[in-house]
Amino acid sequence: MGIRRARNGNTPPRRDAEVLAVAARLFAERGYLGTTMQDIADELGILKGSLYHYISTKEHLLFRLIEGVHHDVGQVLADVASAPGLLPLDRLALYVERQVQQNLSAPQRIAVYYDEMDKLQAERHRFLLCERRRHQAFVVDLISAAQQDGAASRERSARVMAHCVFATIIWTARWHRSDATARDRIAKVCSAYVIAGLSARPRSLGDTDEASPAG
Amino acid sequence: MGIRRARNGNTPPRRDAEVLAVAARLFAERGYLGTTMQDIADELGILKGSLYHYISTKEHLLFRLIEGVHHDVGQVLADVASAPGLLPLDRLALYVERQVQQNLSAPQRIAVYYDEMDKLQAERHRFLLCERRRHQAFVVDLISAAQQDGAASRERSARVMAHCVFATIIWTARWHRSDATARDRIAKVCSAYVIAGLSARPRSLGDTDEASPAG
Amino acid sequence: MGIRRARNGNTPPRRDAEVLAVAARLFAERGYLGTTMQDIADELGILKGSLYHYISTKEHLLFRLIEGVHHDVGQVLADVASAPGLLPLDRLALYVERQVQQNLSAPQRIAVYYDEMDKLQAERHRFLLCERRRHQAFVVDLISAAQQDGAASRERSARVMAHCVFATIIWTARWHRSDATARDRIAKVCSAYVIAGLSARPRSLGDTDEASPAG
Amino acid sequence: MGIRRARNGNTPPRRDAEVLAVAARLFAERGYLGTTMQDIADELGILKGSLYHYISTKEHLLFRLIEGVHHDVGQVLADVASAPGLLPLDRLALYVERQVQQNLSAPQRIAVYYDEMDKLQAERHRFLLCERRRHQAFVVDLISAAQQDGAASRERSARVMAHCVFATIIWTARWHRSDATARDRIAKVCSAYVIAGLSARPRSLGDTDEASPAG
DNA sequence: CATGAATGAGCATTCATTCAT
DNA sequence: CATGAATGAATGCTCATTCAT
Numbered sequence: 057m058g059i060r061r062a063r064n065g066n067t068p069p070r071r072d073a074e075v076l077a078v079a080a081r082l083f084a085e086r087g088y089l090g091t092t093m094q095d096i097a098d099e100l101g102i103l104k105g106s107l108y109h110y111i112s113t114k115e116h117l118l119f120r121l122i123e124g125v126h127h128d129v130g131q132v133l134a135d136v137a138s139a140p141g142l143l144p145l146d147r148l149a150l151y152v153e154r155q156v157q158q159n160l161s162a163p164q165r166i167a168v169y170y171d172e173m174d175k176l177q178a179e180r181h182r183f184l185l186c187e188r189r190r191h192q193a194f195v196v197d198l199i200s201a202a203q204q205d206g207a208a209s210r211e212r213s214a215r216v217m218a219h220c221v222f223a224t225i226i227w228t229a230r231w232h233r234s235d236a237t238a239r240d241r242i243a244k245v246c247s248a249y250v251i252a253g254l255s256a257r258p259r260s261l262g263d264t265d266e267a268s269p270a271g
Numbered sequence: 272m273g274i275r276r277a278r279n280g281n282t283p284p285r286r287d288a289e290v291l292a293v294a295a296r297l298f299a300e301r302g303y304l305g306t307t308m309q310d311i312a313d314e315l316g317i318l319k320g321s322l323y324h325y326i327s328t329k330e331h332l333l334f335r336l337i338e339g340v341h342h343d344v345g346q347v348l349a350d351v352a353s354a355p356g357l358l359p360l361d362r363l364a365l366y367v368e369r370q371v372q373q374n375l376s377a378p379q380r381i382a383v384y385y386d387e388m389d390k391l392q393a394e395r396h397r398f399l400l401c402e403r404r405r406h407q408a409f410v411v412d413l414i415s416a417a418q419q420d421g422a423a424s425r426e427r428s429a430r431v432m433a434h435c436v437f438a439t440i441i442w443t444a445r446w447h448r449s450d451a452t453a454r455d456r457i458a459k460v461c462s463a464y465v466i467a468g469l470s471a472r473p474r475s476l477g478d479t480d481e482a483s484p485a486g
Numbered sequence: 487m488g489i490r491r492a493r494n495g496n497t498p499p500r501r502d503a504e505v506l507a508v509a510a511r512l513f514a515e516r517g518y519l520g521t522t523m524q525d526i527a528d529e530l531g532i533l534k535g536s537l538y539h540y541i542s543t544k545e546h547l548l549f550r551l552i553e554g555v556h557h558d559v560g561q562v563l564a565d566v567a568s569a570p571g572l573l574p575l576d577r578l579a580l581y582v583e584r585q586v587q588q589n590l591s592a593p594q595r596i597a598v599y600y601d602e603m604d605k606l607q608a609e610r611h612r613f614l615l616c617e618r619r620r621h622q623a624f625v626v627d628l629i630s631a632a633q634q635d636g637a638a639s640r641e642r643s644a645r646v647m648a649h650c651v652f653a654t655i656i657w658t659a660r661w662h663r664s665d666a667t668a669r670d671r672i673a674k675v676c677s678a679y680v681i682a683g684l685s686a687r688p689r690s691l692g693d694t695d696e697a698s699p700a701g
Numbered sequence: 702m703g704i705r706r707a708r709n710g711n712t713p714p715r716r717d718a719e720v721l722a723v724a725a726r727l728f729a730e731r732g733y734l735g736t737t738m739q740d741i742a743d744e745l746g747i748l749k750g751s752l753y754h755y756i757s758t759k760e761h762l763l764f765r766l767i768e769g770v771h772h773d774v775g776q777v778l779a780d781v782a783s784a785p786g787l788l789p790l791d792r793l794a795l796y797v798e799r800q801v802q803q804n805l806s807a808p809q810r811i812a813v814y815y816d817e818m819d820k821l822q823a824e825r826h827r828f829l830l831c832e833r834r835r836h837q838a839f840v841v842d843l844i845s846a847a848q849q850d851g852a853a854s855r856e857r858s859a860r861v862m863a864h865c866v867f868a869t870i871i872w873t874a875r876w877h878r879s880d881a882t883a884r885d886r887i888a889k890v891c892s893a894y895v896i897a898g899l900s901a902r903p904r905s906l907g908d909t910d911e912a913s914p915a916g
Numbered sequence: 917c918a919t920g921a922a923t924g925a926g927c928a929t930t931c932a933t934t935c936a937t
Numbered sequence: 938c939a940t941g942a943a944t945g946a947a948t949g950c951t952c953a954t955t956c957a958t
Contacts, residue, residue: 087304089302089304090390104954105918105919105955113953114952209467213456213457216456216457216460219446223439223443224438227434227435228434228438245432249468250435252424308929318944321942321945323929522930523932523933532940533941534941535941536940539939543932643890646890649872650872653868653869654865657864657865657868661864672861675857678856679857679898683869683897683898737947738949750952751922752950755921759949
C-alpha cells in the first residue's frame with residue numbers, strides 16, 4: 057500500500073530529487089511547520105494531491121532530507137577519522153574545514169537538519185539524536201587528546217569548547233548567503249578561529265597580548 | 272481595542288508574567304508554530320479562550336517575548352560600550368561574558384529570539400532585523416579596532432569572525448540545560464575561546480603548538 | 487435571580503435609557519449580530535460585565551428596543567384610526583405623514599425594528615409578526631375603502647399597493663440623515679407621492695400626461 | 702493564492718453555482734453574520750472545510766454574490782438608458798418595471814445586495830457605494846427631466862421622490878414570496894404606482910378626488 | 917502519473933454570560 | 938453598582954491526506 061520510492065535504475069528520478077530540493081529550500085526558509093504541501097506543490101508546478109506520488113508523508117519527506125545530511129556528515133567524520141598522520145588539533149582543523157565547506161555548499165539542508173529534527177517521529181528522532189551524540193563524542197575526544205599533548209588549553213572544559221566548535225560550524229549555514237567563491241575562505245577563517253580559540257594560554261580580561269600597546 | 276495591561280502599581284500582574292514565561296518555554300521547546308494556544312492554556316490551567324484576557328494575539332505574545340529579549344540585549348550593549356578604559360579585545364571579552372551569562376539565565380527566551388523572529392509581522396520583523404544589524408556592526412567594529420591595534424588577527428575577515436563570535440554566544444542557549452552554578456564557568460570559557468580565536472597569529476594546518484609563544 | 491428593571495420612581499433611570507439609546511444606535515449602524523456587548527460597554531464607558539446590571543440578555547435588550555417602537559407605531563395607528571371625519575384616502579395621507587415623521591425622528595430604532603426583528607426569540611417574534619399583520623390589514627382596508635369610493639385606483643391590487651406604501655414609509659429611515667428641519671417637508675412629499683400613487687387613472691407606458699409636449 | 706475558478710468552458714461549474722445559490726438563500730434568510738459556513742456546508746451536504754474549494758473567504762463569497770447583482774442592475778440601467786424614443790416618465794416606468802421584475806425573479810440576491818453590502822471590505826464597499834450613487838443620479842436626473850417637461854410634479858423634491866421610487870422597487874424583494882406568475886402583475890402595479898406618485902398635481906389633505914382631472 | 921474534490925481534525929480567535937470581590 | 942477574570946461554545950479558516958476518475 058505505502059508508496060515505494062525505490063527506483064530501479066533506468067527511470068531517472070529527476071522529479072523525485074526536485075521534490076527533495078524544493079522541500080529543503082522551503083523548509084529552510086519557512087520552517088517545517090510553516091511550509092504546507094500546497095507550497096511545495098506550487099513551487100513544483102503540480103497539484104497538492106500529485107505530490108503523494110513522490111512521497112508518502114510530509115514527515116517522511118523531512119526524514120529523507122535529514123537522513124541525507126546525516127549520511128554526508130558521517131562521511132566527513134569517517135574521512136577525518138581516517139586521515140593518516142595528523143595531530144589531534146590538526147585533525148580538528150581538517151574537521152572544521154570540511155564541515156564548514158559542506159554547510160556552505162548546501163546551507164538549507166543543514167539548517168533543516170539542526171532546526172527540524174525534533175519534528176520527526178519519536179523513534180527516528182531518538183536514533184538521530186544518538187548519532188549526533190556520537191558525533192559530539194568524536195570532537196570532545198579530539199579536544200581532550202589535544203589537551204593532553206598540550207596543544208589545547210587544559211584550563212577550559214573540553215565539552216564546553218566542543219560546543220563552541222559546533223556553534224562556529226553550524227552557524228555558518230545560517231548567515232552565509234550563497235557566495236560560492238567565498239566558501240574556501242570562510243572555511244579557512246572558521247578553522248583558524250576555532251584552532252586559535254582552542255589553543256593553550258587562554259586570555260582573561262585585562263590580560264592583553266604583549267603585542268598590544270596596553271600599558 | 273487591545274487589552275489594557277496598565278496595572279497601577281500595587282496589584283502585581285502575576286498571571287500576566289506567568290503567561291509570558293509559559294509561552295517562552297513552550298515556544299522554545301516546540302517552536303512558535305508547533306505550540307498551540309491550547310498548549311499554553313493547558314499549562315496555565317485555564318481555558319483557551321481565557322488566555323485572551325492577557326494577550327491580544329498569538330503573534331503579539333511572541334512580539335512581547337522578543338521585545339523583552341531585545342531590550343535586555345540593548346542593555347548589555349550599552350553597558351559594554353560605556354565601560355571605561357578597556358582595549359577593544361577586552362571590551363569584546365566583557366561583551367561575550369555578559370551575553371553568555373544572559374543567554375544561560377534565560378535560554379528559552381533567547382532561543383525564541385533567534386528562531387522565531389521571522390514569524391512576526393513584516394513591520395515588527397523589519398524593525399528588529401535592523402536593530403540586529405546595528406548589534407552586528409558594534410561587534411564588527413570592535414574586532415576591526417582590535418585588528419588595527421594588532422590584538423586581533425589581521426589575516427581573517429572581521430565580518431566572518433564576528434559571525435563566529437555570535438555563533439559561540441548564541442549556541443550556548445541551545446545546548447545548555449539550566450545548571451545555574453555552571454553559568455559563570457561557561458561564560459568564562461566562551462569568552463576565553465572567543466578571544467583566543469580572534470587573536471593574532473592564526474594556526475594553520477601542521478602549525479603545531481611549539482611555534483606559539485606559550486611558555 | 488433575574489435582574490429587575492422596574493425602577494420605583496425616585497431613582498432616575500438615566501443610565502438605563504442611555505443603554506437603550508446606545509444599543510439602538512449601534513444595532514442600527516452595525517446590525518444586532520455585528521454589535522458586541524463590548525461595543526456597547528465601550529460606548530457607555532463601562533465594562534462589559536457591568537452592562538448586566540441594566541439588562542439581562544442581549545436579546546432582551548433588543549426586545550425592549552423593538553417593543554418601544556411597536557408601542558409608538560400602535561399609538562400612531564390608534565390616532566389615525568380615531569381621527570374624525572376623514573375620507574379613506576385622507577386618512578391614509580395622515581397615516582403616511584405621521585409614520586414618516588416618526589421614522590425620521592428616530593430612524594435608528596425603526597431600522598432596528600425592521601431589520602432585526604427576526605433575531606428575537608421565536609415567541610416574541612411570532613407575536614410582533616402577528617401585530618405587524620394587523621397593521622398591514624389596517625392599511626389594506628383603508629386602500630380598499632378608497633378604491634370603493636373611487637378615490638383609489640381599482641385596477642391595482644390593494645395588497646400590492648399597501649406594500650408600496652409601506653416601502654415608501656419604511657425606507658425613509660434608511661436614507662434620511664438627521665436633518666431635523668427637513669422632517670416635515672419629507673413627510674409631506676412622501677404623503678403626496680403615496681396618495682398620487684394610489685389615485686385612480688393609472689398611467690401605462692406611452693400614456694403620457696396631456697400636459698406633456700408629447701405629440 | 703486564492704482558488705482558481707477559471708473553468709475552461711465545457712465542464713459546467715455546477716457545484717460552484719450551487720454554493721452561490723445556497724449562500725444567497727441563507728444570507729437572505731438569516732443575514733450574513735447570522736449564517737455560518739457550517740450552515741452553508743450542511744445545506745450542500747458537504748463538510749465545512751470542503752467549502753473552501755469553491756470560495757476563498759466568506760467575505761469573498763458575499764462579494765461574488767453582490768457583484769452579480771451589481772452587474773445585473775447595471776445591465777438594466779444600460780438597457781433603460783438606451784431604449785429609443787421614450788419620454789423621461791415613460792423611461793422611468795420601464796426602469797421600475799424591469800427592476801421589479803428582476804427583484805422578484807431573485808429576491809434573495811437583491812435582499813443581500815441591500816442589507817449586507819456594508820459587511821464587505823472597506824475598498825469593495827466604497828466601490829459599490831460609489832456605483833450606487835451613480836445609479837441614484839440616473840433616476841434623479843430622469844425625474845428632474847420629467848419635472849421640466851411638466852410630466853412630474855415640480856412641487857416635490859426630485860431627490861426625495863427618487864428615494865420613494867427606490868423604496869417601492871427594493872421593498873418588493875422583501876415581501877414577495879416566489880409566486881412566479883404574479884411577477885408581471887406586481888411589476889405593472891409598482892410601475893403604475895410610481896408613475897402616478899410622481900405625476901404632477903399633488904393631492905393635499907382634504908383635496909378630494911373630484912378635483913382631479915379623472916373622468 | 918496527474919487531477920481536484922472531499923475529508924476531518926485542528927487552530928486562533930470571538931463573544932455572551934457569570935460571579936467572586 | 939462596578940470590576941475583570943473566567944467560561945465554554947462556536948466561528949472562520951487551514952491543511953495533510955485520500956481516492957475515484
